[in-house]
Amino acid sequence: MHVRSDVTASSEIHNSESEWRLNSTTVFPMLQPSENNSRGLLHQVQLREDLTRSFTASSLSDFPPTTHFMPGIDGQSQGTPLLPNTQYTPAPDGLQNLGFSRDFSSLIDIPWQPSASNNFAASTSVELPYLSLPLNHQLIELFELFFLHFYPLLPCFHKTTLLDEVKSQEIQKQAPFLVYAIISMTAKFHPDPTIQACRDEWFNQAKALYELTQRDTLPGLRVIQAGICIVFHASTLGQFSPAWLSLGKTWRQACALSLNRLDDETGGGLGLGPPPKSNLEREEYRRTLWSLFILDRSQCWPSGWPHGINDRQYLVNLPIEERKFQSVVMLTSDDAQSTPFNRNLSKLIASPCTRAGSVDLFQCLVKGYVILGRVVEHVHNLHNSPDDEEYCHESNYLDSQIIRFRLSLPRAATSILAAPTDDRLHVVWLNVMLNTVTILLHFRATVLKPSSLEAENSEENMHFAQCVAAARNTIQFIKDMSRISLDPLFNPLIGPDYYLLSCVLVIEWRQTGDDNVKSEIDMLDLFFDRLYEVYPFLGKKFKVGLRYDLQRDKDGLREMRKMGARGLLTDCSKWKRLLTQDGRIRQDAFPLTQIQDLEANMRLT
16 A cells, blocks of 8 residues: 655534545545544555455546545444535445444544544454465575574574464564565565565555554564565665665664664653563563664665664673574573673673673674774764774774684684574674775774875875775685675675775776785675676676776775775765766766666666
8 A cells, every 4th residue: 555654634624523644646535434443544645556456346547646535434433524515426336444343543543633542452453455475385495584584684584483373373464565565575585576576565565554553562572574675685686775765764663663772671761562461572672673783784884874773771681592592482481591781891892792602692792882883983983083082092992802703703603614504694784884884993094195095194005905805805705705606795774895805996096006805806806796796686686786896996996095985985976977867887988888888787777
C-alpha cells in the first residue's frame, strides 16, 4: 500500500468534527465504525493497482485515477465526514472491507489517528492483508536464504522462532513489513525468475507498510528489525536518502519503546511498549539494538554526519555468544548472563568477549564500532582544530585504545587462516573496519611542500605512512581471502572502506611510483567488478570513483592529500560529476573509450 506521508489539516468542519486527511488522489473508507470508533475518519490513500486487484472482486481499472468513492454505502458509516465540493461515486462491490474480518482502522497506525486503546498486546494481534506474497513453501525458502546470505551481516534474528512464525503465518499477519523487507532482499538468490522479478515491488511494499508504523510500534521487535532491513537494503541499492531517514525513524521508535535503556536496572524513563517476555526475546532485542548501532556508525562515518545513536543515552548489554543464542528455544538465567556495556573505552576493551577455545566475533565487532564512533566524533568535532593541544591529546588517546583493542584480540579474530570457516566473514569485516579507523584517525588535513605530495611537517608524513600501512593490510586480507572464497569480502557495510583505502593507495603510488602499490590498485579495480555482480550500485560507484582518482592531475592529487579524510569524505562533488541521479555513468565523466571499457567489464547500461 503506497501512502504519501504529507498531511494537511482542513479547517472545514463536517458533522461537528475536524477533518484530517492525507494528500492523495483516491478516496475510500479507511475506517469502519466499531466498538472503539463510532464515527470514522476519512483518509485519502493511493492504492497500487495490483494491491487493489488482490482484494476486490472487481477491478478499479474502469474508474479514472481521481475517482472519489462514497464511504459507508453499507449504511454503517453515516458519521464519516465527506470532502466539500466533491462528487462521489458508489464504490464497486468488495471495496468496503477489503476482505478484512475487523474494521480497517485497526490496520493503519497514523500519528494523528485517535488512539482507541493502549492495550499493546491487542495491537499485535491485528489481522493484516496478504499482499502478493509467494506461496508458503516459497516464503520459507526465501527466509532460509536470508539466514544463508544476510544473517551474518544482520545477526539479530532467532532463526527457529522466526521460521516457526513464518510457517504458522503469524508474522505475515502481525508484521508484514518485515516479511516484505526480508523477501525483497533474498529474492535475487531464489532460482525462480518470477520471484526474482518481484523484489523491487516487494521492497516498495515494505517501505510503504513501514511508513504506517508511526505510533504504537508493535510488535516492537519486528518493527525495529524491519527498519534495520530497510536501511540495509536501501543503502545497497543507492537509495541513501530513504536509508538515512529510515535509520533515524527506527532509532526514535526504539527509544519510544525504551529499548535504548534495555538493561537499565535503575528504572525510570518513558517506555510505550511492554518489556521482553523472556530471556530469549531480551537477547534478540539486544542483538537488534546492536545491529542498529552498527548500521548507524556505518552510515555516518563516510559522510561525517552526526550519529543518530548517542551512546551516553544507550545502555544495552553486549550480546551473548552466537552459538548459545541460536542453539536453544529458551534461555535459562545462567545462559542469559551478558556483559554490561561500558562507555569507558578502557573498561569496554577489557571486558571479556571470549570463552575457552573460541572468540565471540559479534562482540568484537560491537566494540570495534564503538571505537569507530568515537574516532568519527573526534575527527569531525566542530569545536577543536587539529592544531589544538586538546585535539592531539585525544588523538593519542584514541590511537592507544585502538592498539589495546587489537592486542586484546585472539589470533582467531585477526587471521583468515586461523579463523573457523563460519567466522571468516566477521574476521574480514572486523579487520577491514579497524584499518579504516586507523586511516580516519591518521589521514589528517595538512600543508604540503610546493609541487609535492609530501607534507611540510615530517610528523604528518609519519601519520600518512600509518594510513598506507593500514590500507595495505586490508589489501593483504583481500588477497588471503581470495585464495579461499570471495564471498566474505562482499560486505556492503565495508564497501566505503574499500574505496577509502583506494584513495590512500592512489596518493602513495603517485608520490612514490611504487609498482607494488599500483598492482594493489589494479587488484582493487578488479575487485570492484566482482562486487558489482553482488551489489551493482556499490560496485559501479566505487569503481568509477577509483578510475576518476587515477586520472587526476597533480593538483587534484594534492587537493586529496591536503584535505585529509575529513575533507575527502565530505566532498560529494565527485559523485555528482560521475553519476546521474539514477546511477548511470555521465557521458562527460570519462572519455568515450573508457566508458565503453567500464560498461564492457561491468555490463553497465
